[in-house]
Structure formats: structure tokens, C-alpha cells
Amino acid sequence: MAFATINYFSKALRKASSFNIVFPEDADTPRPWSVFYLLHGLSDDHTIWMRRTSIERHLAGLPLVVVMPDGGRGWYSNAVEGDAYEDDLLGLVDLIDRTFPVEAERSGRAIGGLSMGGYGAVKVGLKHHDRFASVTSHSGALGFVHGLGDRPEISPEFNRIFGPEPSGGPEDPFALVEQTDHGLLPKMRIDCGTDDFLLDQNRAFRDHLDRLEIPLEYEEFPGGHEWSYWDAHVPEAIEFHARNLGLR
Template sequence: MAFATIQYFSRSLMKASAFNIIFPDDPAKARPWSTFYLLHGLSDDHTIWARRTSIERYVQDFPLVVVMPDGGRNWYTNAQEGYAYEDDLIKDVVGLVERTFPVRAEREGRAIGGLSMGGYGAVKLGLKHHEMFCSVNSHSGAVGFLQADPKEGKKLSPEFPRIFGKEPKNGPEDPFAIVERIDHGRIPAMRIDCGTEDFLLQQNRDFHKFLEDRHIAHEYQEFPGNHNWGYWDEHIQEAIAFHTRNLKIAK
């Protein structure tokens, strides 16, 4: 596999930004490749997945591109007051990748996943832009923070009110509300996992039950572990296997 950092000007953010990318360097790997957009958590940046996991080694046998964008602390959302990080990913990053690399520019060629804030982002974006992504995964996702008291969200992330407004519950960025609004037949394949000692466990259980109650197909698993890189390095391997089953992979 080859690894690169792409520096680009984001028209959505009106500033310079960057993403890391892993892509096949073996000419025997068939093209076009499918793409896995892999999102970081609140306290990290676009470098963290490559620094803290063996993601490059885990995808070496697949004709798969892994794109690791920088979401700042903005919850992969167009803030009510601030930067448009959702547009940056959906328009600028995806657009640049698909203009530059020999990848499938279609729903069956795109997967999205992440951890914690990035788990929320992957679920939210995968549901909201279900015409773009065929497969979604979340590790230890903060999928229920918009359902909780906004004061709890602000404790974790002081940016919360600026990004989501005063009443985020059941709003346009709330995964629970998005599920209720969209055609359930178009929901991407979805995998959710969380550690049994993770402080976000109850949020994941609540979202799992919410999906079950609506008969929405998804995978849900709990494993021993906490909110840390030991857990994510282990379970990203299952996410890759999940996505490769759902993506159109060139033979």
C-alpha cells in the first residue's frame, strides 16, 4: 500500500486543510477501487488512525482506498455558527478523491466509519447522505448526545451549542430523527460496536434498540474494552471485513 498526505484548499471551510490517504500500489490490484472514509474522534485529527492503529497493514490485501479527513472538533457538521465541516467532507474531500484517484464514484463504491465523534459523524452522514454511502460503521459512537440534555453535550464539547443550536434533539443532525425521516429501504448497511466499559455504551444500546424497534437491519456487538486505541485497533479489522462484504470490490 502507498500512503500520502493531501494538502488542499477547502472551499467549504474557506481555509487550507488536509487528509491522509492509503491506496494500493500493486498494479495487480484491479481498478476501480472502492473507498472507505474513516473519521477521527473529538480530540484527534487526520493523522491519528495511521499513528495509533495498523490500518495500512489491515487493508493491504484489498483494492481499497482509505481516506482519513480532518473534522476538527466540529462533529462533521455544518455549524449553525462556524465552519461547514459536513460540506467539506461530502463535497471537497469526496470530490477531490474522486477526481484524482481511480475509485468508484457511486454509492456501491463508498463506505464511511469512525470512532466516538467520528462514529456519530459516520452514522449521521451515512444516513443523511444515504444516496452516497452503501456501508456505515461506528466504534464507540457518540450517537445519542443530541438526544440528551444539551448541558451534557457542552460538558464534553464546549462547541456543542455553537454547532447544533439550543435544541438539537430531533433536529436535522440527530441520527434518531434522520432515521424517522428517510426511506428505511435506502438505509445503508450498518455496523455498530462499543466496549462494555465505555462511557458511551448506553447511547449505543439505546440506538441499537431504536433501530430494532423499527425493524431496521443492522449489526450490533459489544466487546470487552473501554474508550481507547487498544479497542479501536482491534475492532477496525471487523469493520473493514464488514465494508468489503458490502462494497463493490473490483476482481
């Protein structure tokens, strides 16, 4: 696999930004490639997946590009007061479509992430289901917008981004699955550690989908909110996407 850091000007953020990308370097790898957008958590940036996991090794042999954007502390959302990180992510999708030999269609795109990025992947994947065929989340902060586990000390910018009453709105994954034609939803997989402080949120989202009879691949494993857990389980997310994108 080849690796690069690419700097670009984000019109949505009105500033320079960067992303990391891993892509096949073997000339025999069939094209066009599929793309997996892999989102970081609240305290990290676009470099963290390469620094803390074996993501490049996990991709070996697949015609799959992994794009790791910089989402700041923006929850991959367009803030009520602040930056438009959702628009930045969607603009990055367009940039990748124009620049790399990828399948520039829903059937060739997947999205996933951890913690804040797990929330972002589920929310963006549901809201923009016309763009993503497959969604994964590790230890996702899926219930904060819905009012579960209110922890203002974790994200003091939360109210500035989401406003005073985000539950039930367009940034709430619980509401999005209710408001979208179930036949249009992407395939979804969620996992969480049994010692993770976000476990109850993940179980609540699982139960919500069960009540709505929406298919979900859901698993819990030993572990907490930590990189040893995410590195151990991102290969399962890659395999899930590979099946859904027709790479297996």
C-alpha cells in the same frame, strides 16, 4: 499499500486543510478501487488513525482506499455558528472521485469512525444515503444530539455547532432513521466496548433501530474508550465494508 498526506484548499471551510490516504500500490490490484472514509474523534486530527492503529496492515490485499479527513472539533456538521465540516467532507468525496481511480458511485463508498467520528459516519451516512452504501461506528457518540448523556465539558462548542434544540432535527441520527425510507438506508454496523462511557448511547440507538425494524449488525466487546479497543476492532469494520462493497 501506499500512503500520502494531501493538502488542499477547502471551499467549505474557507481555509487550507489536509487528509491522509492509504491506497493500493500493487499494479495487479483491480481498478476502480472502493473508498472507505474513516473519521477521527473529538480530540484528534487526520493523522491519528495512522499513528495509533495498524490500519495500513489491516487493508493488505484489498482494492480499497482509506481516506482520513481532518474534522477538527466540528462534529462533521455545518455549524449554526462556525465552520461547515459536513460540506467539507462531501467536498472531499468529490475531490477523491475526481483525482483517484475509484468507483465514483454509492456502491463504491463506505464511511466509518470512532466517537465523534462514529457519530459523524452514522449521521452523514444516513443523511446522504445516496452517497454511501455502508456505515460503521466504533464507540460512537450517537446520542448527544438526541439529548442523551449531556456532557458540556466534553464539547463546549456543542451548542454553537448544533443550536439549543438539535434533538429531532437533521443532525440527529435517531430522527434521520425515522424520516428516511428504510429501503434506501445503507448497511450499518455498530460496536462499543462494555466499559465505554458511551455504551448506553449505543444501546439506545440499537434499540431504536430494533423498534423500527431496521437491520443493524451490533456487537459489544470488552474494552473502553481507548485506542487498543479501536485498533482491535477496525478490521471487523473493514471486513463489513468489503462484503457490502462487493470486495469479498
